[in-house]
Amino acid sequence: MSTLRDLAEEHTTLRPADIDHLHRIAGDWQLLSDLSFADLLLWVPVDGDGTYLCVAQVRPTTAPTAYLDDQVGRIVGGAEVAHLEVAHRQGRIWREGDPVWYGDVPARHEAIPVRLRTGDGEAGEVIAVVGRDTNLSTARTPSQLELNYLTTADDLAQMIADGTFPPPRHPGETTSAPRVGDGLVRLDANGKVTYASPNAQSAYRRLGYASHLVGEDLAKLHRRLAGDPLEGTDAGNAVLAALRGEAPPRREIDARGATMLTRALPLMPAGVPIGALVLVRDITEVRRRDRALITKDATIREIHHRVKNNLQTVAALLRLQARRVAMPEARVALEESVRRVASIALVHETLSLSSDEAVEFDGIVDRVASAATEVAVTEVSVGMRRRGTFGVLPAEIATSLVMVLNELLLNAVEHGFPSAGEDAEPASADAPRPEVVVSAHRAHKQLHVSVTDNGRGLPEQFDAERGGNLGLQIVRALVTGELRGTIDLRNGADGGTEAAIVVPLARGTTDRLTGRAGPP
Numbered sequence: 457m458s459t460l461r462d463l464a465e466e467h468t469t470l471r472p473a474d475i476d477h478l479h480r481i482a483g484d485w486q487l488l489s490d491l492s493f494a495d496l497l498l499w500v501p502v503d504g505d506g507t508y509l510c511v512a513q514v515r516p517t518t519a520p521t522a523y524l525d526d527q528v529g530r531i532v533g534g535a536e537v538a539h540l541e542v543a544h545r546q547g548r549i550w551r552e553g554d555p556v557w558y559g560d561v562p563a564r565h566e567a568i569p570v571r572l573r574t575g576d577g578e579a580g581e582v583i584a585v586v587g588r589d590t591n592l593s594t595a596r597t598p599s600q601l602e603l604n605y606l607t608t609a610d611d612l613a614q615m616i617a618d619g620t621f622p623p624p625r626h627p628g629e630t631t632s633a634p635r636v637g638d639g640l641v642r643l644d645a646n647g648k649v650t651y652a653s654p655n656a657q658s659a660y661r662r663l664g665y666a667s668h669l670v671g672e673d674l675a676k677l678h679r680r681l682a683g684d685p686l687e688g689t690d691a692g693n694a695v696l697a698a699l700r701g702e703a704p705p706r707r708e709i710d711a712r713g714a715t716m717l718t719r720a721l722p723l724m725p726a727g728v729p730i731g732a733l734v735l736v737r738d739i740t741e742v743r744r745r746d747r748a749l750i751t752k753d754a755t756i757r758e759i760h761h762r763v764k765n766n767l768q769t770v771a772a773l774l775r776l777q778a779r780r781v782a783m784p785e786a787r788v789a790l791e792e793s794v795r796r797v798a799s800i801a802l803v804h805e806t807l808s809l810s811s812d813e814a815v816e817f818d819g820i821v822d823r824v825a826s827a828a829t830e831v832a833v834t835e836v837s838v839g840m841r842r843r844g845t846f847g848v849l850p851a852e853i854a855t856s857l858v859m860v861l862n863e864l865l866l867n868a869v870e871h872g873f874p875s876a877g878e879d880a881e882p883a884s885a886d887a888p889r890p891e892v893v894v895s896a897h898r899a900h901k902q903l904h905v906s907v908t909d910n911g912r913g914l915p916e917q918f919d920a921e922r923g924g925n926l927g928l929q930i931v932r933a934l935v936t937g938e939l940r941g942t943i944d945l946r947n948g949a950d951g952g953t954e955a956a957i958v959v960p961l962a963r964g965t966t967d968r969l970t971g972r973a974g975p976p
Contacts, residue, residue, distance in 0.1 A: 458529065460498070463511045467502050467531075474583045477572040481586070482512040484622035487735075490636035491609035493519035493602070494590040497527055498570075499540050500583070507533035508540050508585070517637060518605070522563040522591040540585045543567035547582050549617055555592055562592040571619035579619050586616060604642060604651040608733055614725035623703030623721065634717055634737030641734040642723075647673050647699050650731070659738040662714040674734060678718075681711045691718060698722045698732035708739070715743045760808035767801035792866075792927070799824055799862040803855045815854045817846035821894055824858060828865035828892075836873040838909075839891040840865075846896045846903070853959065856938040857905075861894065863927040864907040864955050868892045872911025872953055903959045910952040914945065935959070 458466070460482060464475050482498060489496045498512040510530045515521040542550045550567040557563070566588040574580045598606065615621035639656030641649055652660075652669035660669060663681045675692040682688025687709060694704035698720035706719045719735045771794045778790035802823060806815040825840040849857065873890045892909045928945075935943040941959040948954045 460511045463509060463529065464500055467509050468500050469503055470500065470583060474572055478511065478570070478584055480622050480625070481570065481616065482514070483625070485586070486514055486517070487636060488588075488609055488612050488616075489514045489516045490518045491605045491612065492516065492588055492590065493605070494566075494588045495522045497587040497589065499537075499585045499587055501544060502531060505533075506537075506541075507531050508537045511584075517635070520591045520594060522558060522561055522589045524559075524561075539565050539567045540587065543569045543585045544582050547571070547617070549613060564590045564592055566590075566613075568613045569617045571617060573619035586613075588613070600651070601653055604653075605636070605640070608640075608642060608723070611723045611725045611730070612733075615723075618725070618727060620722075620724060620727070626705040629706060633739075634719055634735040636735065638735065638737035641669060641674065641736060643674055643695070643699065643732045643734065645699065645729060645731050647675050647695060647732070649674055656736050659716050659736045662738055662740065663709060663711040663716055664714075678709060682709050683711045694718065694720045695732065695734065698734070699729065701729050708743075714738065714740045716740075756813070757808050760804045764801045764804040764808055767797050767804065771797040771801065795827070795862060795866065796859060796930075798827070799858050800855060803851065803858050806854075807851055813851045814848045815851065817849045817854055817857070818842065820854065820858055821846060821861060821896075824862050825865055825892075825894060828862065828869055836869075836890050838869045838873060839889055841891060841893045843893055843895040844897045846905075847898065849903075853903075853939065853961075856934045857959065860931050860934050860939075860957065861905075861907065863931045865892060865894070867927055868907060868909040868911070868953065872909040872913075898961070901961055903961055905957040905959065906954055908948055908952060908954040910948075910950070913947040913951060913953050918945075931955075 460478060461475055464470050464478065470478075478498060478500070485496050485498075493516055495516065496514045497510050499508040500511055501507075502509050508531070510527045510532075513523070513527050515523075539550045539553060542548075544567075547569050549569070550565075553565055555562045555564050568586040568588060569582040570584040570586055572580045572583055612621055637655065639659045640651075640653045641656050642651040644650050649669045649672045657669060660677075660681075665677065665681055669677075675695040678691040678695060679685075679688040682691060687707075691707040691709050694707045697704040699722070701722045701724050703722060704720055706717060709716045709718065715738075717737045717739045721733045721735070722729065723731045723733055774790050774794045774797065778787045778794065781787045781790060802820055803815060806820060807813065821842055825842065829838055829840055869892060872892070888910055890909075890911065892907065895904075895906045895908070897904050932943060935941045935957055939957075939959045941957060944956045946954055946956070
């Protein structure tokens with residue numbers, strides 16, 4: 457299904473600013489839909505031919521929908537859009553007419569013109585129409601709650617027609633909470649509560665206010681209830697700002713071990729401030745879980761930090777032991793162990809700085825490659841280069857993969873290029889510089905990695921399954937065991953050696969390269 461922007465750009469001449477305003481409405485109109493007990497459909501006129509296109513739709517969570525089928529993308533004209541035409545041409549809310557039928561569902565039509573205010577604050581031209589269609593199959597005498605909902609919905613509808621709703625969104629805020637069903641409080645122009653829904657009353661009771669809210673000055677009440685004076689002042693000032701016609705950011709109030717999120721919206725139909733709408737939601741359990749997660753994350757990071765320190769201590773001890781060993785073979789083995797331990801410590805160091813169990817792997821590869829050229833036992837100067845990107849990898853993959861790459865890079869540097877004293881043909885003046893390239897890309901839910909060099913290649917009669925030193929045995933064991941992948945060691949097409957690795961990405965792996973979740 458095409459997006460609102462795609463449909464508007466394809467079928468209309470709306471300006472980018474107009475489309476942005478429609479996006480803001482579609483991002484905040486669940487509130488109006490729930491208060492109205494009605495479906496909302498956003499209609500835009502198609503270029504001067506008398507037809508209208510539905511570019512967005514929202515269904516109420518407080519009542520049955522009037523439409524079983526999705527209406528987005530539908531183009532209508534003729535008598536079916538007469539109410540939309542009146543709202544669009546005359547710039548007023550249309551409420552006349554008899555009920556219409558959609559299959560077996562009777563519905564009441566309303567049409568609300570959508571205006572985008574100009575830069576000087578004046579009401580601009582009508583750019584679209586919101587259809588408010590109510591399912592009448594369950595019509596009954598409305599309760600006090602429903603009457604207050606409908607009255608508030610009419611005020612917000614008029615504000616859409618005036619171009620003053622929705623208010624600008626503050627950075628970092630979403631539109632998911634609080635919602636109408638979480639708790640609603642309506643204030644008059646003096647800031648006194650004229651209505652509080654049962655859920656709102658329950659939320660305030662958790663904060664320690666047991667009396668009925670009606671008649672209370674809500675700004676003063678917020679200041680009294682909050683355990684933190686600064687927090688209470690902010691929450692109270694948010695209510696006062698809404699009464700002045702502003703749209704303050706959401707505020708939280710903590711009291712008696714409970715937490716309540718508040719959102720204050722001005723009510724000013726036809727530009728006249730008549731009060732404010734305050735939505736509240738008890739988020740005590742949400743904040744308790746947040747605090748538990750923060751504590752857990754801090755604990756995990758501290759564990760990674762201590763593991764890193766312990767590994768570095770082990771590496772230091774092995775390094776000291778290597779210096780005291782007279783046998784060259786034993787010294788080389790200890791030094792190799794130092795490098796392996798250090799590469800694992802590098803992953804835990806990165807995890808200790810992260811808020812989750814995943815690491816940005818490119819930086820780790822670059823550091824391991826740089827270290828390989830510095831510590832490798834060779835007289836040849838070998839360049840290192842990375843091509844492509846690994847992205848973000850979970851810790852269980854990163855820890856094993858960094859050891860694999862460490863071994864392959866050291867092998868490539870130490871065994872791929874003959875030293876001066878070895879039996880090798882002298883290099884020509886135009887011979888390419890010795891180089892090792894690490895490549896990575898993701899495809900088909902797998903990570904493809906290769907380590908290639910332009911050296912002398914694998915020796916004759918090399919057995920890829922059984923041959924090689926301890927390092928290659930470790931590589932094969934880690935790739936096929938821990939990583940559940942495959943590895944292929946072969947001579948490159950243009951000389952040198954290539955190690956090709958394919959690693960399946962674990963379930964739920966986050967792919968930061970695309971911003972999508974990993975394999976389902």
